[in-house]
Every structure is written in C-alpha cells, then in structure tokens.
Amino acid sequence: MKINSSFDSGNIEVVSSDDPKNITLNIVTDSNSEFKQWFHFKLHGNTGQTVGFEILNAKDCSYVDGWEDYQVVASYDRQYWFRVDTEFTADKTLKFSKQLEQSTIYFAYFEPYSYERHQNLVQVSQLSDLCEHRVLGSTVDGRDIDLLVIGDESKERKIWVTARQHPGETMAEWCAEGLIDRLLDQNDALSRSLLDKAVFYVVPNMNVDGSYRGNLRSNAAGANLNREWQAPSLEKSPEVYHVRAKMKETGVDAYLDLHGDEALPYVFVAGTEGVPSYSDRIKSLEDEFKSVLMSVNPDFQDEFGYDKDEPGKANMTVANSWVGEEFNCLSYTLEMPFKDNANLPNKETGWSSERSYILGQTLLNPLYQLVDKLR
Amino acid sequence: MKINSSFDSGNIEVVSSDDPKNITLNIVTDSNSEFKQWFHFKLHGNTGQTVGFEILNAKDCSYVDGWEDYQVVASYDRQYWFRVDTEFTADKTLKFSKQLEQSTIYFAYFEPYSYERHQNLVQVSQLSDLCEHRVLGSTVDGRDIDLLVIGDESKERKIWVTARQHPGETMAEWCAEGLIDRLLDQNDALSRSLLDKAVFYVVPNMNVDGSYRGNLRSNAAGANLNREWQAPSLEKSPEVYHVRAKMKETGVDAYLDLHGDEALPYVFVAGTEGVPSYSDRIKSLEDEFKSVLMSVNPDFQDEFGYDKDEPGKANMTVANSWVGEEFNCLSYTLEMPFKDNANLPNKETGWSSERSYILGQTLLNPLYQLVDKLR
Amino acid sequence: MKINSSFDSGNIEVVSSDDPKNITLNIVTDSNSEFKQWFHFKLHGNTGQTVGFEILNAKDCSYVDGWEDYQVVASYDRQYWFRVDTEFTADKTLKFSKQLEQSTIYFAYFEPYSYERHQNLVQVSQLSDLCEHRVLGSTVDGRDIDLLVIGDESKERKIWVTARQHPGETMAEWCAEGLIDRLLDQNDALSRSLLDKAVFYVVPNMNVDGSYRGNLRSNAAGANLNREWQAPSLEKSPEVYHVRAKMKETGVDAYLDLHGDEALPYVFVAGTEGVPSYSDRIKSLEDEFKSVLMSVNPDFQDEFGYDKDEPGKANMTVANSWVGEEFNCLSYTLEMPFKDNANLPNKETGWSSERSYILGQTLLNPLYQLVDKLR
Amino acid sequence: MKINSSFDSGNIEVVSSDDPKNITLNIVTDSNSEFKQWFHFKLHGNTGQTVGFEILNAKDCSYVDGWEDYQVVASYDRQYWFRVDTEFTADKTLKFSKQLEQSTIYFAYFEPYSYERHQNLVQVSQLSDLCEHRVLGSTVDGRDIDLLVIGDESKERKIWVTARQHPGETMAEWCAEGLIDRLLDQNDALSRSLLDKAVFYVVPNMNVDGSYRGNLRSNAAGANLNREWQAPSLEKSPEVYHVRAKMKETGVDAYLDLHGDEALPYVFVAGTEGVPSYSDRIKSLEDEFKSVLMSVNPDFQDEFGYDKDEPGKANMTVANSWVGEEFNCLSYTLEMPFKDNANLPNKETGWSSERSYILGQTLLNPLYQLVDKLR
Numbered sequence A, B, C, D: 001m002k003i004n005s006s007f008d009s010g011n012i013e014v015v016s017s018d019d020p021k022n023i024t025l026n027i028v029t030d031s032n033s034e035f036k037q038w039f040h041f042k043l044h045g046n047t048g049q050t051v052g053f054e055i056l057n058a059k060d061c062s063y064v065d066g067w068e069d070y071q072v073v074a075s076y077d078r079q080y081w082f083r084v085d086t087e088f089t090a091d092k093t094l095k096f097s098k099q100l101e102q103s104t105i106y107f108a109y110f111e112p113y114s115y116e117r118h119q120n121l122v123q124v125s126q127l128s129d130l131c132e133h134r135v136l137g138s139t140v141d142g143r144d145i146d147l148l149v150i151g152d153e154s155k156e157r158k159i160w161v162t163a164r165q166h167p168g169e170t171m172a173e174w175c176a177e178g179l180i181d182r183l184l185d186q187n188d189a190l191s192r193s194l195l196d197k198a199v200f201y202v203v204p205n206m207n208v209d210g211s212y213r214g215n216l217r218s219n220a221a222g223a224n225l226n227r228e229w230q231a232p233s234l235e236k237s238p239e240v241y242h243v244r245a246k247m248k249e250t251g252v253d254a255y256l257d258l259h260g261d262e263a264l265p266y267v268f269v270a271g272t273e274g275v276p277s278y279s280d281r282i283k284s285l286e287d288e289f290k291s292v293l294m295s296v297n298p299d300f301q302d303e304f305g306y307d308k309d310e311p312g313k314a315n316m317t318v319a320n321s322w323v324g325e326e327f328n329c330l331s332y333t334l335e336m337p338f339k340d341n342a343n344l345p346n347k348e349t350g351w352s353s354e355r356s357y358i359l360g361q362t363l364l365n366p367l368y369q370l371v372d373k374l375r
C-alpha cells in the first residue's frame, strides 16, 4: 500500500499507514501561510481491499464547518469523480473509507483542475477569431498570468471575470471554462449579442502557483490574493498587482470573481453593499443579476449566503469590493459549494465540474440582460 | 456528370444536364399533393469544375417568397453544410453555381435530418433513466409514430412538443433534438427543476413518411398534417389521429409545435389569439413566454411574424389552435427560418442545424419560468 | 407490443404476435428471388417484459446450416450490438427471447450498415487528398454505384476491393471501412508505402439496392450479383456490368471480394484454384497472402473453408473467378462469419463490426508484402 | 514579448530578448549532470509578428549531430505540433523563426508528453479487466514508479517494455501508449492471441522526475538511467533499482526498451550481439523480430543504426544488454528519430506522436510471431 501526492495540486502528509483500515493523515499547510483544507493524493492498494482514512488535523483546518456533511471526492480514472461516504467525527477528524474497485484511486477535496488543462484552455481558446491570449506578468514562481480577451476591445462595455484567487477552489476554473466556451460559440445568439456590446477580460486562474502547489488559499508567497486588492505588491501578490493594473487600463463595467465556499451547500453571490459608493443603481443591478441568474439556473439561489456588510463596512482588500468601489460598477463574488447544492442534491457527484461548467455558461444570461444598463 | 436523389429525403427532377454550367431542374411535387419546395440531391462531377443550376419551376413552388434572398445549402461531407450564392432571377427561376472542391457535392433546401438519425435519437434517448420510448401507432407507409416520454408521468404538468408535421422543415427536428438532449442532462439544474414539476411528451418527427419521401409539407397520403387536427383520420392522417388521442389521454398544459418558415428570415411564434377560448390568462402566458425566450435567446424576436388572427377566426384545423382550444392552454407554433435570422445573420451557414439545436435547448427556459402558472 | 421493419434493411413478417412470449415470424424472401435469411426489425414493448420469438421459416431459408450455433444480434441504442441466446430447435425453427431493459429493441441477423452510413463513408473519404469519389453508373433502383479511388492512378499496381455483393453480408462493408480508413491514414507507414506502388479501387457496397431492401443475396432485380460476372446485363445486374467495365479499363493486379458466410464460424478465403489459367505463380501469391494475413490477424485461418475447386471446374460467373481468369491475378473471396470465429470466440458480441473493421485494416498487410510480386 | 518555461518539462534560458527577431537562448543543463539538448518553452507576442530565435549553446549540447537537418517542433494549441524551418548555422547555433498566427506559441525539441497525460494513461488503462496498475517504488523526487501489468501473470511468457529512461525522448511514451492501447483492445485478435501466451509488464515512463524537470537524459539525481543497470542504487537510480528487482521476480522472456535518437533520421533497433551469452538462438530471434517489424511497419528499417558491438564488448550497464545477459532473452533497444524517418519523410510534422503511437501498436506483431520461440 502506497500513498503519493507528488503531482499537480497534490497535498497530504501520511502520519501512519500501518493499518490499511485506518490510515491517518494530515493536510499540509499552504505555502508560507496558515491556511489548510485542500487535499489531493492517490492510494495504491489491492483491488477488492477496503481502505480507511482519518484526517487528523481536520479540526485545525481553515474551515471546520466545511467538514460538516462533506463527502470526499474520488476517481479511478481521473475523469469521472464521485463522492465517498465521509464522516466528521465527534472528535473532529474526517473519516472515510472505500472498497477498491481498481488498485489505484485518487482522492481530493474537489475535482482537480490541472495546470496542463489550464494551458490547454488558454491555447485552444486563442485559436478562435474572437479570442486573444495576453500575458499580464509573472507569478511569484515565475509562471505566466494569463488573460483571455474575448470579443472586440473597442466595444463600450468591459466585463471582467477572474477565477481561482483561492487555488483550492477548482470549481471556479471549471466555471470559467463554461463561460469561455459559451462566449466562443458563434452559434449561440446570446453570446454573439453580448459580444456585440461588450468585451470580456477573463483570468481563468488568478493563482496558478498556489494551484500547482496544492494550496487552499495562498499563492507561493503565502498571500491570500483576495485580501490584496488595496495594496498588492510585485513581491507578494504580483497576480493581483498586474490584473489590477490592467483593469485600470481597460476600465471595468461589471466584474465577477469566481470562488468556492467550504461551508455553505449553496451557490450564492456576495455584492458590494458595504462599499462607500454603493448606490441604488448598483443595488438594482445586483437585484436584477440575481433574479435573472436564478431564473436561468436553479442551482443559484439568494436565500443562503454570507451576512450582508453594513454600509461602509466592506473589506476593501477583497477583489469584488475594491473593483466595485474603484469602478463604481456591478461587482460580485460568486460562490459555489465544495459540498453540494442542498436544493438540488446529487448523491453520486455532489457539486461537480459539470455543474460548475453549466453555471459558467449561464452567467452570460444576466450579463446579457444587464449589458445596456451597466452604466 | 451525374445527379442523383435516390436517398432519404431526396427530391429533384433533372430537365437537362447537357450543359454543366446550366443544369436545369424541377422540384418534384409532394406525394399526392400540390405542395413543392423541398429539394435534396447530389451531383457528381470533377474536382475544380464549376457547375451551375437553374430550378425552373421555382415560381410554381408553394412559397415563391421563400426564394427571395434565399441561399442554397450544400455539403461535401454531409456533416458541414454551407450556403451557396443563389439568385432568384427576374424570370423567377432559382439559379446557383459552385466550383467543386471535391468531385461530389450534396445540395438541399436545408440541412437534412435523416430517418436513420431520427431512429438513433429515439434509441439513444431511451437509454436515459429519465426517458421512455413509446410507439403511438403506424404511419400511412407503416413506420412507427415515435413518442419520447421524458420525466415522471405522475407530475402535474403535461408539456407536449411536436416537430416536423411538415417534413421539409428539418430545422424542427434539429430543434427537438436540442430540447431533448438538454432535458436529459442531469447536470442541468433547469432541466432537473422543470422535470420536478412537469413531464414532457415529445414527438421529434410527426411525419416520418413525408420526411423520407422528400416532401415539403405532406405525408404519404398527401395530407397537410397541420390542417388535420379537427378531424384526423386513420387513413389519411394517422400521425395526427394517434398523437391527438394520446394528448386527450394525458391532457396538455403547454404545447409547442416546431416548424420552419420559407419566407420570413426570423424566428417567431404564432399563438392562439384567434381561438374561441382565448383569454387574458393565455395572453399573459404567451407574453411571458415570448419575453423570457427573447431574453435567453436573441435569435428569437417578436417584431416580425404572421398577422394575428382576429378573435374567433383561428383555423381550428391547425395543431396549435386545436390544442390551445381543446386544452385551454398555452399553445404555440414556433417558426424558424429556412434563410437566416436577419437580425443576426451568418453569411457562411445562414440559419443552421446548430442554431436550431441551441434554440431547442433554450425553449426550456420559458417553460421553466411558466410551469407553475400554466394552470 | 409492436413490431416494425419499415426502415433501411428492415425485413420481417409477423405471423402472430398474440402471445408476447411466443411471437411467430417469417423472414421475407429477397426481391424477385428465392433467397432469404436476413432479418432486421424492432420490437416495442414494456421495459422488464420478456419477449420470445420463433422464426417459423428458418428451415426454408437459404442456409439452414447458418442457424446451427447462431446467436441473434440485438441493440437498444443501435450503436452497441450484442448477442441473444438463440436455439435452432428440433423442428427447425429459430427461437430466441429477451427480457427488455428498455422498451424498444432492434434485432438483426448481423449488425446493420445503413445507406446513410454508406453515403457518409463515401463523402467523408473523398475529403482526403488521397481519395476521389467516382460514380460508375446506376443501380436497378437508380442509386449511384460508388467507387473510391485511393492513391495515384499512375501507379503501376491496380488493386480492386469490392464488398457486399450480397447485401445481407454487412460485415463486408464494415471490413471495407477499416481498409479505407487505414489507407487514408497518412501517419501509417504501411499505407503510405503501399500507395507508393499501388492505387486502390474500392467499391464499399456493390449492392446498395439489396442492402436498403433488406435482401440477403439479391439486388433489386433478383440477381445474385456474385453469379453475374461472366455476362452481366444493364437490366439485371448493372452493378456488376459497370464495375467489370471499369476493371477492364484500369486492369487488375489483385482483387479482394468481401463476404460473409452463414454457416462456417471462421474467417477464410476462397481462391482461384479452379480457373483455367491458375498457375504456380498464382498459387504462390495465394499462399503468401494467407500466410501473411494469418500472421498479422489470428482471426484469419486456413484450416476451415470451402472445398477446393478441381482444376478447371471453377464457377466462372463468380467475381473472384472471373477476375482471376480475366486478369490472371491474385483474386480472393474473403469470408467472415455471421456467427463467431470459433478459434477466438467472444460470448458477448460474436463476430462483430469492430472485428470486421480491424480485419479490413490488416488486409493491407499481405497486399503490402505482395505488391512487388503481383506481376 | 515574453518567454516562459515554468511548466511540465519546460527548459530554456533567455540570454537576450531585446530584439524579437533575434532572441538568444541557451538550453539548460539536466539536473545534476552535464547533458543538455531538450528544450520546451512558450513565447507570447503579437499575432502577425515574426519572431526569430538562436540557441547559442547548441554546439555544447550532448548531440551536436542532432542539430543537422533538425526542425524545431511548435504548436499553437498544444494538440497539433508542426515543424518550423530551422538552420544549424556555420557557427553552430540553432536558428529558427516563425510568423505568429496566434499571440502565443509553444516550441519544443519534440512533442511533449506531460506527467498529467502519464497519470491519465495509467489510470484509464487500469480500468480494463486486462490491466492492473502497480507501483514499484519511489523516484528520487518522490513520484511513483508506475508499472502496468497487462494480461494474466500465470502465462508462461513474460514480456517487459520500458520507455523513457531518457526523459527528453518523449516519443518513447507515445510509442508505449500505442502498444498499451492495442493490447487492451479486446477486438484485436492479435492482442488477444498474444495475451493468451504472454503477460506484459510495461513501464510507460521510467524517468518521471527527469520528464517533469525538462531533462534530456538524467533523472533528478543526475543519473543516466540507461547506464545504471549493473549496479543501480536506491539513492541515485531507484527507478532502475526497482524495475530490475521486479524483473528478477517475474523473469523476462523478451524486452523492449523504447528510446529516441537525436542524430539518426531512422527507426532502428540495437540488440545484444555484444553480451557474453549472445547465441545463435538470440541472433535468430533478433533477425526474425526485425524482419517481421519491417514487414508490418515500413517506418522501421535495419540499414542505418548504431555500430554493432564486438562480441563480449557490450556496455553491460545499458538496460537491454543487462536484461539480455541476465535473462538470456531477446532484448532490444528501439530507437525513433527526433528528426524524421528519411525513408518516409513528412515535411509538416516530421517524426511525430502519431507515428510513434502506430509504431507501438505494430511492435506487438513481431512479439506475437516470436512468442512461442522465445524460450
């Protein structure tokens, strides 16, 4: 029996594997930071064997609430990922077990999205006449910060989409992929009509270093990118630094920042009600955005979500707050669950890459409806 | 040089092929009827050669307006279909020519949808746990009248969709395929939510005989099925007879009948404003249906379309009128263009199978929004 | 419960369907001929129900030996075809039954190959720079007689391949498809090297009329094409007439005629040992062909097969005999089983489209090895 | 303009990028070793721009002959890789340039094969009933050493295949993928027959660390694995250590070690003529292997290759020599070109992943022919 996490976004520490029925594990802390919750490893055993795991430091992870009703994700072929029965125990460890149908199985906090796939997404997308790839700068580890410009930059409206500031929230890049693919589908009348009025700037992965390193929330330097928007630095948060600079160059008329939430089993948004410049105009855009999205994708809801910020009390270091204030525009954080959407549960897969992808496609609907009203 | 139409939905008569630059043709009349407009044939020539065609009886076809601004559809591989420069001449023939990139090319009035593909659609769909195939009866030529039941028949709402009463309107079946595929996608939250409240009864091809025979509008017996709904007969219009009977058995809470329009370069609907029982309730459902569809698919519009029926003056032999009256429900004929959508033209393909398919997917949006209000 | 065969290559007569457990059937005789053995129909019933069939006239079919150890082929989706337990009873009827996993199931004598797929094969193949489509003439029913010319006609060696003279032997066209696809694969060094020395003339379906009509062996006029090679006529056997004429124009250096055999559960060839001009040269080519094919595809064997013709006693009306004599060349009939290859049985599928396709690919190996020695 | 190699198998050092028409580069030396020749990087520029490169240290690379007539490999989408006009200059730098059709382009020494794809190959293959995945141990960097066992271990013959001891020789893993896929195709009679007599042990990538690091020949510790077979160590060459141990456990009846050759534009093998135990038996196996492979895949030849070892003068640290001697069996190094096969050149792609894959499929042919004679 052998456990390994030496691969893209791998993360686990084996405490003891003496007893295959009770392999004890710890999740490794993010690079230069205290965050931890993402895990991703493979186990090699014997077909037919039952293996059991216990993540000992579950209680010390960043979002202990994230383990309640959470089911681990697993795959034999790295294509189909399914949920495994999981228990957050009384003594606050995470326990799960599985009888092996093949000798090797991968486990993860959520279906991974590799840097290879990211590069393919960027390169294949650029083949479209509608799309151009730009590199905004370099990450801490020296990777490219990739931007896809979709549509005609002379169009009046500038819509920005970023994903995966928190690298462990892989659903954000699956979601971005759905949005990108739909925008590039020239048979889709809504995409065509939207691109007649707006150009899209999409950063499908804000944190490629953290992604590769198997971090939950930090980049290579230990920065939580979504707390860096007021004063990003080239040293600690070049990803935000460069994206912010490009935003200032293009302007922003609407912004979506794609995320995953560890605790809440729902898809929801967080707006800019707490930023100084919040206004009825923005509130009305927010309301219509939510209403349209809800109407085209019932996986989205507006009942459960974060507590609203009090006026003026927004954390201005957060991307959507900073962008909303800086550009006085519609600016949303979109959250998807790591668990499932409790309103439309799927026992086999929970929330999944496929559902994230479809959500990404449907994000174009509210943008299309609002595009003329954004300013 | 050789012209042939001996295949599924083939239709052409060669008047003269002596001059490859001016091959004269006639469209063959529908079985036992006077309708004619659909054509579908292949030409075998030499790569590099330019061939020219003239359809002599274009002026005698059912919809002479259909030839204005119409571009013939062609394909070398029967997978990618493109438009060919076409002229409706001063003396009312249809002229087009093409330099051959391969020795054999297919031409058609619109991208065909074969009976083989129809059977595949039915059989592959039935594999889903959500779908069951039923056979309602036999056509005049003895083919099956295929019904797909999608969802749970105990659900309160019964939604019927029929396509291709007029067999030459192949876009109707491409559209049905899009609607069916989306309904069967269990990752699509809107489909899941809709099937939580409604069951779908879909007849993807009402007129398989006419389709195979290369008719524009008639079935094998010469009947225009969309004028048979008041008094269908087992002899002349068994397709309508059986579908109508099944509708009476299930009830109908909403009905969509999918069509193509020869003349108008737009996607539009025709409602039931002229049926006796028309009411504010129905009008309001119609208005919301149109409004939602327009908002999710800009290929749909409500400016251009048929003249409205005066109150009580609807032709009750037409499917959507008969259904609307019989079941006092939302009941629409949906029309797609043979030409293009003039609001979002695509020079290369015009209106196409892909756009019909996407339209079919988006038809679920207004149905989802209305499902609670249908009764 | 409903049985239907009104589709491409459909063939069945229902004697009685009163008892779903014992539906009695007859196979319909070929057009204008006495042959019969091919069947193809669908049954619509209820999921979970067990249906039983009895083909009453099995004993009157063309190859009664064909029913010994034969298993009926079936499919729910028309993509995956599997075998169904079948018994050739003491009183010489063919009995089989099946519990339905979906409401509709197709049954056939062998996995069908439709005229739609044939047209796709021809059209997609012609897209290759290596391939040109030609039409040699018209069948009795007015369909095109399709020829694919693969490679450079100036090359010294002319290799002819024909398939499906007997239309019910669909494995022959699956086999032709494998051969064609491999020839067109420009990454395949053997195909490239072979086309450096030879041009291929491939008729993937000699009998498209009989195929569509659901015949076992006859064309639309009732002719057994493989008995027409000495004196074909435009009226009765235009398919042979035109192919023979084209062969005379191009010359033939090697010929393969692809068939299925009803009785023998083996892949084997029949050569030209009985034609007047048979020689040691031809025998040696035959021996090497068989030896190479056996070495690259163990589905082929040379132990079981037809009795050898005595010298000079070949039936010269048969394609491979006539071609072998006329062109004094290697000329083989290749037979595949309807049942299975008893040397490498596959319980689930028996002999199949996939295995026929691979056999077609491997036919290029002996041709490559022999190409320099053919003359 | 921006150059980046921070990804799987990336390797380049930018000396100067001031002049886009003459970007000067150096290839980075392998980890802890002097080898260098593999490069892999992307350039981000402007569509339409022409960029020129000069690899300054080409003359200091491991195989200077490798640059003669070599063409750089490039791709816009990382799926289709094509050759770029390249010159090995009089002053021994490697120069190439390209007008950009999209803003971002990847360049490499040969089409890459990523660790992500490797993991997919392993995981998808294990789904087959015929295949089981085993992990033999850990590499220097802590990755798994993956073994695929294909077939039934109780079979008499044990056939071993290893690939990519030299990680920059990516064609070796493309070749292994072809061999694996064919073995797992249960419709392939040759694969089935071969697995009836032999079990395969396939290591599709012997050097996953070096592969990821962008090395040409070394593992993470700087070892040339193909010189480690006499005395591998857990510290320096665990990959060889563990594979060798497993070979001793299973025995070896035939061995193929897959490689790429930098200089020779041919596919060829190197045998064991120089090992002490070399015998007529082995020579005759070698001769038949070559003869069969040549007959089924003309990309293989036996005219050009390495000089033969004199008797007893083989380098016993090389895998195929050590295995051949240890197990007194057929044991070959198979070499594919980085350039092209000069006998069957392809201007667009040169030697490619596709041709390597097909070569892998055809390697089963000589093994099938020899399987009974291996002992």
Ligand SMILES: [Ca+2]
Pocket: A125, A126, A127, A128, A129, A130, A131, A132, A133, D102
């Ligand atoms: Ca582009």
Ligand SMILES: [Ca+2]
Pocket: B125, B126, B127, B128, B129, B130, B131, B132, B133, C102
């Ligand atoms: Ca079903």
Ligand SMILES: [Ca+2]
Pocket: B102, C125, C126, C127, C128, C129, C130, C131, C132, C133
């Ligand atoms: Ca061609």
Ligand SMILES: [Ca+2]
Pocket: A102, D125, D126, D127, D128, D129, D130, D131, D132, D133
């Ligand atoms: Ca397995």
